[in-house]
Amino acid sequence: MLRAENLSKRFGGLKAVDAVELELNDGEILGVIGPNGAGKTTLFSMIAGSIPPTTGRVLLEGNVISGGSPRRAVRAGVVRTHQIVRPFQNLTVLENVMVGAIYGKARPLGARERALEVLDFCSLRDRAPQLPGGLTLAGRKRLELARALATEPRVLLLDEVIAGVNPAEALHMADLIRSVREKRGLSIILIEHVMPAVMRLSDRVIVLDAGKKIAEGKPQQVVKDSRVIAAYLGESASAAASAQPGPAGSPTPTSGAAPASLPTPPANPTPASIPKKGPGGHQ
Template identity: 50%
Template sequence: MTAPLLEVRNLSKTFGGLKAVSEVSFTMNKGEILALLGPNGAGKTTAFNMIAGFLQPTEGQILFEGRDITGGKPWDLCREGIARTFQLSRPFSDLTVLENLMVGGFARSSDIGLIRSRAAEIAEFLGMGRQIDIEVQHLTAFDRRKLELGRALSTRPTLLLMDEVVAGATPAEAQEMVALVRKIRDTGVSILIVEHVMKVIMALSERVIVMESGRLIADGKPHDVVAQPDVLKAYFGEQYVATRA
């Protein structure tokens, strides 16, 4: 049997007295789009930060393609094939779109010509081919989101962690993002996505996991999971679930 792409075992992170992530375990297979749901403060970004090496776990293990990567640094994990987008994107505003897309390329190569042509390919892939010479500060919020995604893609990941890339998008933009995420998966990239917009989750993922107060409370098919009392309670409160019963 081949190892899962990602295996998270009993992962915990404590900040002072707060257990932001508490004994979370799940696996993810190659080619999967797995959605991570949960109300504000559930620990989703903290879990991402540990998987991508931005935070050291307090306890637990992370295995990537069967290898233990627990405690690895972001630049090492990036070379292993893990990339992430940030919930708050921080592009280099006075650089152009192309230049921003070149930055990640240096993780893979030192050949500037090659890095430039790959960056241009990514811009085309994002539908931003005509914007490559624009300084990022002049882009719309949504184009900046797409660029954030492109910056992650420029490191050529096999696992992409996406943290709320649809936040603040119009319905048309959300639809465009859904199409883009599918297109990325079709190139062989597996995707773990944090998203609050249910329509986006339903359109993209065959499986979802749900966190609440640091714990994993559900793992299954989207339609089944959103009907579970625990999940409804996490989102809408005890009273809502009681009135439905």
């Protein structure tokens, strides 16, 4: 469905993304993990049209969508969320989502009706008349997701929508992401440091380090890869991730019972507990 071919991005002397190949299948959730500075967010920015690639291209069903603009990508059906949520503070929650509806593809249904439907889906309809400053962090992240969904995308790029919220909200957000795929039929690429969520949601995972793709495969295979353990997870986090149930929700043979909630990572993760920062701090 979506392909990134030989995608690279250079900022001066720093190669933030280096010849990355990526394929997202129809209806798939693809996890993207790696240390801070690995190139994850830069990769998202190229796919979403925020920045042009230095080399390579992004195709959606055979049509090139890279090198244009975010609006071109949105019109094609590709939209992203951002790590740092910045809603329009002077607009209500409903009006924020209506902006997404107006920015997205034209549909017979009016922007207000579309926005209300999405707010209901994201459990925010009762907050529609409020300003976003009154929302919790988890509420603001759901608002960011609602704004993206209001554009009526086909491919959704989620940049750390679970990180930083409490375990109960993390579990709720994971369920919401699964519903986006199952009830709205979207294909999803997910950047996330919360490994239990990655393990539960992802059909496949790719791992970036220093701009290069170092591993790709099923979640249970990837977290046992020696390169991934060395670059990102560490031995203890690898073992913990291996014990998580897969996307179907059934525990792996060594996992035992699934945890009742999704723990969140430290505020500033680095390998073994905090993924390292790369040069220049690019994600």
